[in-house]
Amino acid sequence: MTDVLVLAEHHDSDIKRITLELITGARALGNPVVLWLGTGCTDDTVATLGNYGATKVLVADSDAVNNHPVAPGAEIVASLIDSLSPVAVLVASTADGKEVAARAAIKSNCGIITDAVEIAADSTVTQSVFGGSTVVHSRVTKGTPIITVRPNAIPASPQPFAAVREDIAVSISAGAQRVTVKDRTVVAKGARPELTEAEVVVSGGRGVGGPEGFGVIETLADSLNAAVGASRAATDAGWYPHQFQVGQTGKTVSPQLYIANGISGAIQHRAGMQTSKVVVVVNKDPEAPIFELADYGVVGDLFAVVPQLAEEITKRK
Amino acid sequence: MKIAVCVKQVPDTWAEKKLRDSDSRLDRESADGVLNELDEYAVEQALQLVEAAGGEVVIVTMGPERAGETLRKAISMGADAGIHIVDDNLGGSDAVATSAVLAKALSGREFDLILFGSESTDARMSVIPAMVAERLDLPQVTFAQKVDINGSELTVERVTEYGFDLLSAQLPAVVSVVEKINEPRYPSFKGIMAAKKKPVEILTVADLGLEPSVVGASGAWSEVADFAARPPKAAGVVVTDEGDGGVKIADFLTSQKII
Numbered sequence: 001m002t003d004v005l006v007l008a009e010h011h012d013s014d015i016k017r018i019t020l021e022l023i024t025g026a027r028a029l030g031n032p033v034v035l036w037l038g039t040g041c042t043d044d045t046v047a048t049l050g051n052y053g054a055t056k057v058l059v060a061d062s063d064a065v066n067n068h069p070v071a072p073g074a075e076i077v078a079s080l081i082d083s084l085s086p087v088a089v090l091v092a093s094t095a096d097g098k099e100v101a102a103r104a105a106i107k108s109n110c111g112i113i114t115d116a117v118e119i120a121a122d123s124t125v126t127q128s129v130f131g132g133s134t135v136v137h138s139r140v141t142k143g144t145p146i147i148t149v150r151p152n153a154i155p156a157s158p159q160p161f162a163a164v165r166e167d168i169a170v171s172i173s174a175g176a177q178r179v180t181v182k183d184r185t186v187v188a189k190g191a192r193p194e195l196t197e198a199e200v201v202v203s204g205g206r207g208v209g210g211p212e213g214f215g216v217i218e219t220l221a222d223s224l225n226a227a228v229g230a231s232r233a234a235t236d237a238g239w240y241p242h243q244f245q246v247g248q249t250g251k252t253v254s255p256q257l258y259i260a261n262g263i264s265g266a267i268q269h270r271a272g273m274q275t276s277k278v279v280v281v282v283n284k285d286p287e288a289p290i291f292e293l294a295d296y297g298v299v300g301d302l303f304a305v306v307p308q309l310a311e312e313i314t315k316r317k
Numbered sequence: 318m319k320i321a322v323c324v325k326q327v328p329d330t331w332a333e334k335k336l337r338d339s340d341s342r343l344d345r346e347s348a349d350g351v352l353n354e355l356d357e358y359a360v361e362q363a364l365q366l367v368e369a370a371g372g373e374v375v376i377v378t379m380g381p382e383r384a385g386e387t388l389r390k391a392i393s394m395g396a397d398a399g400i401h402i403v404d405d406n407l408g409g410s411d412a413v414a415t416s417a418v419l420a421k422a423l424s425g426r427e428f429d430l431i432l433f434g435s436e437s438t439d440a441r442m443s444v445i446p447a448m449v450a451e452r453l454d455l456p457q458v459t460f461a462q463k464v465d466i467n468g469s470e471l472t473v474e475r476v477t478e479y480g481f482d483l484l485s486a487q488l489p490a491v492v493s494v495v496e497k498i499n500e501p502r503y504p505s506f507k508g509i510m511a512a513k514k515k516p517v518e519i520l521t522v523a524d525l526g527l528e529p530s531v532v533g534a535s536g537a538w539s540e541v542a543d544f545a546a547r548p549p550k551a552a553g554v555v556v557t558d559e560g561d562g563g564v565k566i567a568d569f570l571t572s573q574k575i576i
């Protein structure tokens with residue numbers, strides 16, 4: 001069987017779940033070969049990737065990769081398209097992932113499709129567009145299909161294989177090293193699940209009223225082992241960090257359950273949460289457009305409803 | 318400093334978006350076309366940079382005849398000139414084909430900076446800036462929440478999944494900006510009047526020296542096989558809180574086997 005190249009999404013040694021989802025999806029197309037760019041690949045990492053079916057883990061860890069964003073990764077992907085002739089390349093639909101994919105596509109004369117939610121064995125891609133209102137099947141018509149996949153779309157399932165690690169040395173052109181990382185600021189992520197990976201997301205908007213108002217949102221989130229999200233009104237006001245913004249210009253989430261509290265449902269907010277499986281809304285305005293998306297909605301004061309809900313969930317567990 | 322800002326006409330943000338049965342393309346005629354709102358931040362950034370350091374801002378768009386209105390709208394914010402690539406052969410272009418056209422239109426004009434918004438609200442791919450940078454062999458610094466230019470030294474805060482990176486590069490470069498970066502100005506009456514007289518260069522595919530086969534549907538490296546509207550979600554239940562709203566949601570979640 002032929003290889004499928006999977007670009008690992010990770011933060012140092014922390015493997016993002018989308019990586020395991022990509023490997024799971026890749027198994028339908030061929031042998032998943034994982035490309036790990038940068039630091040953090042340990043024996044444990046290789047074992048975890050193998051547990052989901054990776055046959056090989058190619059590690060490209062060099063100064064060129066670590067100090068310069070996007071362009072070096074694209075050169076490595078392009079060189080592997082050349083040397084491995086994979087049937088497809090799967091990448092996470094994150095900002096970096098999409099850009100590495102885009103540049104590799106141009107370099108290698110390969111078509112690209114972004115934001116897949118499903119990939120068939122013949123590399124036909126399913127996309128969910130326009131806020132989930134339309135399902136599209138598309139395919140790449142030139143070269144090796146390069147496909148970026150949305151987090152939380154393909155359920156990761158183990159299929160153990162004894163993956164082997166192979167360190168690769170790819171020379172990176174000077175041109176790809178013209179942008180230099182001077183400093184990285186990492187905002188503490190806390191103990192909650194990652195926003196884009198979480199099964200449940202509990203969000204707060206302007207209705208939360210201030211930073212302290214997020215206390216009730218966090219308590220509810222913790223009762224459900226959920227991630228906390230926020231509308232732009234809340235992040236812009238500085239009530240909650242920008243990293244947690246959901247929407248057009250924030251994160252796109254697709255959890256099993258999304259609970260929107262004190263959020264009106266502007267189109268830009270919907271763009272980031274519309275494909276959630278079940279939506280629950282708490283808002284004191286019965287006319288708020290967010291109710292159009294609700295599977296279950298309560299018209300009421302979030303400061304009464306949300307704490308009661310948290311208590312009830314804790315009681316029922 | 319000479320800055321190009323690439324903008325796109327998209328269906329009005331609130332308009333329902335649909336694909337056409339005939340060719341699986343976005344039905345652009347049925348909705349009003351507006352300037353992609355994320356591009357307004359790129360135009361604003363260009364204007365601020367030129368106001369600080371001097372120079373010229375050129376708005377570039379590829380799109381049908383009526384995208385010319387969007388081009389004028391962007392110019393009316395205060396830009397100096399426009400380039401409109403319009404050609405019947407362009408319909409059906411995917412990102413690969415679009416980036417080929419933009420790169421060709423931008424090359425050889427000695428722009429110090431090529432600015433983009435972080436994504437278009439219709440296609441939402443976020444790949445055009447990277448593709449244009451690749452094609453023009455320029456450094457790419459995208460998703461900027463802060464842009465500083467000192468001589469030819471570019472410093473940018475790039476939003477990442479985890480926070481932000483401080484990046485540096487030399488001009489010329491391709492930069493995309495996120496909406497946190499500034500507050501776009503509204504075109505003034507004076508700006509709107511002035512925009513009508515600003516020079517706009519109209520270019521065809523042939524003018525760019527591109528073969529028709531590399532643009533439009535024939536130049537696309539991907540295609541839509543088929544599509545279907547998902548049946549609208551059944552209307553949910555909405556109740557008014559009578560002191561038991563939280564309990565009722567918990568009951569609903571239990572019925573859904575979520576808790």
Ligand SMILES: Cc1cc2nc3c(=O)[nH]c(=O)nc-3n(C[C@H](O)[C@H](O)[C@H](O)COP(=O)(O)OP(=O)(O)OC[C@H]3O[C@@H](n4cnc5c(N)ncnc54)[C@H](O)[C@@H]3O)c2cc1C
Binds near residue numbers: 204208245264
């Ligand atoms: C270019 C651009 C990009 C954008 N990107 C995003 C994005 O990524 N994400 C995003 O979210 N927005 C985004 N926006 C902003 C978006 O347009 C809205 O302004 C924003 O989503 C509004 O946030 P909100 O719903 O929290 O606030 P509001 O619209 O003010 O709504 C607050 C809601 O809270 C309710 N409420 C108030 N008090 C209570 C209470 N005690 N109990 C219950 N309910 C209460 C009110 O009834 C109201 O419905 C963007 C805008 C632009 C122009």
